[in-house]
Amino acid sequence: MFDIVxxxxxxxxxxxxxxxxxxxxxxxxxxxxxxxxxxxxxxVVYEKQPKVGLDFFPLTVHYQEKYxxxxxxxxxxxxxxxxxxxxxxxxxxxxxxxxxxLFVPGFKNETQVIVTVLSHDLENDPDIVGMIAAxxxxxxxxxxxxxxIGAARVGFTNxxxxxxxxxEDMAKLLDNPDQRLNLxxxxxxxxxxxxxxxxxxxxxxxxxxxxxxxxxxxxPVIDMIIGLAEEAAKExxxxxxxxxxxxxxxxxxxxxxxxxxxxxxxDKQDRQAAIxxxxxxxxxxxxxxxxEQEGAIKTCFKKLESEVLRGDVxxxxxxxxxxxTTTVRPISSEVGVLPRTHGSALxxxxxxxxxxxxxxxxxxxxxIIDALEGEWRERFLLHYNFPPYSVGEAGRMxxxxxxxVGHGKLAWxxxxxxxxxxxxxxxxxxIVSEIxxxxxxxxxxxxxxxxxxxxxxxxxxxxxVAGVAMGLILQEDGQFAVLTDILGDEDHLGDMDFKVAGxxxxxxxxxxxxxxxxxxxxxxKQALAQARDGRMHILGEMSKALTEGRQEFSVHAxxxxxMQIATDKIREVIGSGGKxxxxxxxxxxxxxxxxxxxxxxxASPDGAAIEKARAMIHAIVAEPxxxxxxxxxxxxxxxxxxxxxxxxxxxGLVHISQxxxxxxxxxxxxxxxxxxxxxxxxxxxxRGKTRLSMKVxxxxxxxxxxxxxxxEAVEG
Numbered sequence: 001m002f003d004i005v006x007x008x009x010x011x012x013x014x015x016x017x018x019x020x021x022x023x024x025x026x027x028x029x030x031x032x033x034x035x036x037x038x039x040x041x042x043x044v045v046y047e048k049q050p051k052v053g054l055d056f057f058p059l060t061v062h063y064q065e066k067y068x069x070x071x072x073x074x075x076x077x078x079x080x081x082x083x084x085x086x087x088x089x090x091x092x093x094x095x096x097x098x099x100x101x102l103f104v105p106g107f108k109n110e111t112q113v114i115v116t117v118l119s120h121d122l123e124n125d126p127d128i129v130g131m132i133a134a135x136x137x138x139x140x141x142x143x144x145x146x147x148x149i150g151a152a153r154v155g156f157t158n159x160x161x162x163x164x165x166x167x168e169d170m171a172k173l174l175d176n177p178d179q180r181l182n183l184x185x186x187x188x189x190x191x192x193x194x195x196x197x198x199x200x201x202x203x204x205x206x207x208x209x210x211x212x213x214x215x216x217x218x219x220p221v222i223d224m225i226i227g228l229a230e231e232a233a234k235e236x237x238x239x240x241x242x243x244x245x246x247x248x249x250x251x252x253x254x255x256x257x258x259x260x261x262x263x264x265x266x267d268k269q270d271r272q273a274a275i276x277x278x279x280x281x282x283x284x285x286x287x288x289x290x291x292e293q294e295g296a297i298k299t300c301f302k303k304l305e306s307e308v309l310r311g312d313v314x315x316x317x318x319x320x321x322x323x324x325t326t327t328v329r330p331i332s333s334e335v336g337v338l339p340r341t342h343g344s345a346l347x348x349x350x351x352x353x354x355x356x357x358x359x360x361x362x363x364x365x366x367x368i369i370d371a372l373e374g375e376w377r378e379r380f381l382l383h384y385n386f387p388p389y390s391v392g393e394a395g396r397m398x399x400x401x402x403x404x405v406g407h408g409k410l411a412w413x414x415x416x417x418x419x420x421x422x423x424x425x426x427x428x429x430x431i432v433s434e435i436x437x438x439x440x441x442x443x444x445x446x447x448x449x450x451x452x453x454x455x456x457x458x459x460x461x462x463x464x465v466a467g468v469a470m471g472l473i474l475q476e477d478g479q480f481a482v483l484t485d486i487l488g489d490e491d492h493l494g495d496m497d498f499k500v501a502g503x504x505x506x507x508x509x510x511x512x513x514x515x516x517x518x519x520x521x522x523x524x525k526q527a528l529a530q531a532r533d534g535r536m537h538i539l540g541e542m543s544k545a546l547t548e549g550r551q552e553f554s555v556h557a558x559x560x561x562x563m564q565i566a567t568d569k570i571r572e573v574i575g576s577g578g579k580x581x582x583x584x585x586x587x588x589x590x591x592x593x594x595x596x597x598x599x600x601x602x603a604s605p606d607g608a609a610i611e612k613a614r615a616m617i618h619a620i621v622a623e624p625x626x627x628x629x630x631x632x633x634x635x636x637x638x639x640x641x642x643x644x645x646x647x648x649x650x651x652g653l654v655h656i657s658q659x660x661x662x663x664x665x666x667x668x669x670x671x672x673x674x675x676x677x678x679x680x681x682x683x684x685x686x687r688g689k690t691r692l693s694m695k696v697x698x699x700x701x702x703x704x705x706x707x708x709x710x711x712e713a714v715e716g
Contacts, residue, residue: 005232008222011035012164012217014124014154016636018136018224025046028234029141033133035164037121039069042133044141046111047673048237058110059100063130069120070372087371089405091127095134097386098193100149101515104144106241107494108295111143117231122374128153131186136225140709142234148225149186149193150218150653154210156181156202161213165230167373171269183207183510185214187311189222190526193514198413201506204528212521247351248423252307255282259308260511263320268488269392271320275305306493308475313481321350328468328485328534332546333448335456342646343457345545347449349485349538351439356449358457360557361428362603363593380419381430390438391488405642407443408433409466413509414447415454418462424646425460426560426601439489441469446705447501447540452546457557464542465508467501468534470527474516482527484534498524500531504539558591560603561610567598569621580620588613619648624690626683629697629704634675644692646679652690654679659694661707678702 004021014036024030029044051058052062065088067081074081079491084092103111103230115130131151139148155165156180183197192215199207216365243686255278262274279301291297309320317324329350338344343358368375384407387692400408411433419429431453433446444467451464471486471494483490491497495518498512553559565573573594574581585592590604590613602613624630625649632646641655654677659670671677678699679692698705 005228007228008221009224013057016132016224017220018133018228019515020136020140020228027137027141028143029137029139030550031133031136031140031228032118033117033129033136035129036124037119038124038126038128038129039119040117040119040126040133041322042113042115042130042137044111044113044134044137044143045310046141046143046237047109049177050108050216050295051110053294054108055295055302056525057100059103059113060097060111061092061099061113061134062097063095063117063127065117065126065372067372069117069126070122072372074353075370086405086409089402091130093402093406093688094184094194094196095131097513098131098149099134099138099145099147099492101193101519102146102149102188103447104146104239104241106299106605107144107239109239113138117372121691122373123168124164125167125170126372127154128164128184132221132225136228139225139229140233144237144239147188148222148229149188150221150225151184151186152214152221154181154183154214154217155179155183156183156199156206156210158233161210163214163217175506181210183210185211187215187218188517189219189520191514192512194519195510195512197507197510199502199507199509200417201508203506204525204532207507207510208525211524212710242296244293244300247290247293247296248285248303250286250290250301251282251297252304253675254285255279255304256308259304260312263308263312264303265488266321271489272392275602281376283644302493305489305562309489309493310475310594313473313483314475314479317481319487320484324482325481326530326533331538331541333452333542335452335545338477340556342554343453343459345449345452345457347445347452347458347542348437349439349441349445349448350487352442352445352620353435353437354445355434355436355450355451356444356446357432357434358450358453358459359430359432360457360459360553361430362558362560363428363595364417364591364602365428365430365513372462379422380412380416381428382408382412382415382433382450384411384433384435384443384444386435386438386442390435390442394687395681407446410443410499410509410511411446411450411501414465414467415450415508417508418451418465420501423562426562427556427558429454429459429461438488440489440491441467441485441499444469444499444501448470448542452542455546455549458550458553463505464539464547465501466535466538466542466603467499468531468538470500470534471495472496472498472519472523472527472530474519474523480523481494482523482530484530495519496527498527498531500535502535503537556605558603558686559607559610560601561614563600563602563614563617565598565600565617565621567596570594570596570598572620573600573617584609584616586614588616592617592629611713617670624650624681626681628679629680629702631676631678631702632692634671634673634677637667637673639667642671644677646677646681646690650683652679652691652692654692654694658682658696659693661695666681682702 003020006019008017017034018034027043076470101186117126135148138145154163186194258278332348334346337346430682435442447467471483471490474480474495495516502508589609593601630646632644636643636644678697682691
């Protein structure tokens with residue numbers, strides 16, 4: 001019934017298996033990959049006819065995590081998986097980026113890759129397994145795919161690279177000082193295709209070493225996929241790229257001169273208008289028969305634009321905005337631009353601009369993450385928005401798409417390494433990046449602006465972070481140019497988008513996407529060196545606005561103070577059904593949050609409210625100390641003394657002998673119920689009863705006094 005092909009290797013201390021022929025047999029390609037006890041199914045289906053009129057490859061990748069994979073039931077009302085989580089969106093992009101450039105140029109048949117997590121052992125992250133499974137499914141599907149690719153995760157601990165560290169080791173790098181890197185790399189046998197990383201100020205050489213280590217370690221996986229394909233691959237799809245050489249020659253003849261003139265215009269909007277005019281000129285010169293080739297015309301337009309831009313850069317070293325290959329566009333940095341926000345910055349680099357706002361919150365504002373690995377709370381949030389007006393368009397407005405999620409997470413990774421510890425800065429931090437103009441690398445503008453915005457809000461960052469995007473023009477003859485701080489056109493028509501962010505001490509994140517069949521170590525090394533120079537320049541420009549966090553918060557920001565109580569006192573502070581803690585909040589006006597470790601956060605813009613809440617909590621959890629003087633209230637008067645509420649809800653007896661130095665006094669003549677008195681705690685008797693004294697305390701000043709001398713003489 002089944003024609004099963006199975007391959008197995010030992011990889012990174014675990015068994016990796018690939019199997020096909022049993023599950024999802026109607027897909028063009030289907031592979032079940034297992035690493036340890038993490039199992040992922042990848043399927044590939046592609047249409048056998050191209051989409052008419054397209055000038056791009058319609059590939060979609062869907063990575064989905066099923067809660068049953070970890071023995072969990074989804075939360076929420078419907079109890080089923082709903083819209084993709086952030087992890088699913090990011091992993092879909094992670095798989096898409098290295099495989100997209102490896103399809104044969106001109107292939108425009110709709111292709112869908114679905115990667116489903118079936119089992120998760122909570123040790124081996126399914127994202128790497130999913131990339132390998134997708135690569136294997138594409139390789140055996142018969143699609144015109146020039147793979148396979150391999151993938152690996154690389155850690156960096158105690159100066160050593162680690163292949164595929166466990167989920168627990170990578171879950172919170174900030175809590176694991178020995179682990180300084182979480183890097184994912186994908187590539188072919190000969191070259192690197194994609195890099196994604198989260199780092200703790202690693203040097204350029206350390207990061208390059210991690211990439212090359214990962215590329216080396218994935219080679220057995222590539223060999224394994226090839227072995228699987230030799231036994232299980234379908235016949236290659238009979239695909240012949242459309243021959244547009246004659247049409248392209250005609251397009252070039254009609255449009256090369258106006259296109260070169262258009263790309264010589266420095267202003268983006270004017271340049272785009274001139275490019276559109278050049279396209280109209282070309283269309284006007286084409287015959288009616290040629291105009292019917294809509295998709296081919298779009299392809300020829302892009303090819304001509306690419307040839308003009310790329311050829312000029314290689315030939316002259318000059319780019320379309322007049323810069324050389326290493327110069328960063330002019331930078332303007334402003335902080336405190338919005339009056340009511342906790343922190344704000346306007347960062348402008350050339351025609352790319354971000355308005356970045358920081359809001360400080362309490363523990364109640366933390367985001368609850370429900371993932372296969374478990375549930376946790378996130379105190380640092382970064383949200384990136386890219387409205388259509390930022391590129392001069394009237395477009396769709398809606399929830400954040402994959403691009404927005406991906407760019408926001410990239411900036412998050414760049415900044416998390418410099419955040420203060422929660423014990424030192426007990427705030428939830430939310431950053432919102434509103435991209436108000438865009439002409440290349442708005443994600444790196446978000447990184448720069450976020451650093452300034454957080455410092456404006458008073459966040460004590462370990463160091464400012466800056467980011468820069470690098471590009472590449474790679475010619476068939478091997479000539480290349482690495483471009484610092486790329487424009488949108490250079491990203492669109494170039495061969496690489498390589499983003500690097502970090503402090504003056506090292507790299508905190510690195511993301512690389514390649515549009516050709518990989519790049520060499522030498523090119524990457526040059527790109528990293530240029531990126532460091534660019535980053536240092538940008539940090540210098542940012543320092544003109546701020547160099548460190550402000551000492552004072554905005555008057556509109558909450559103040560948060562922490563206090564630690566014994567865990568056995570938590571129940572007393574919360575009270576039955578939360579009655580006590582609600583009373584503290586209502587009476588003090590401060591927000592109070594308590595965790596299972598006994599750490600209490602008290603938040604309010606009003607310092608007096610914080611102190612009142614602190615005092616109320618202290619009165620509940622603290623123990624009275626013998627020898628200390630307390631201010632109390634008389635609650636009951638007896639013939640033999642008075643009971644005083646002196647500490648929280650604690651009452652104690654002031655015996656008549658301890659109320660005054662005079663003999664024969666009546667307690668009712670000395671105090672009244674409700675009167676405030678000052679008492680000293682003398683101790684506790686054998687039955688645990690409290691012994692207090694009024695006579696040894698000056699009731700006016702609260703100072704301790706000695707027995708009057710005349711009384712000592714009488715007794716003598």
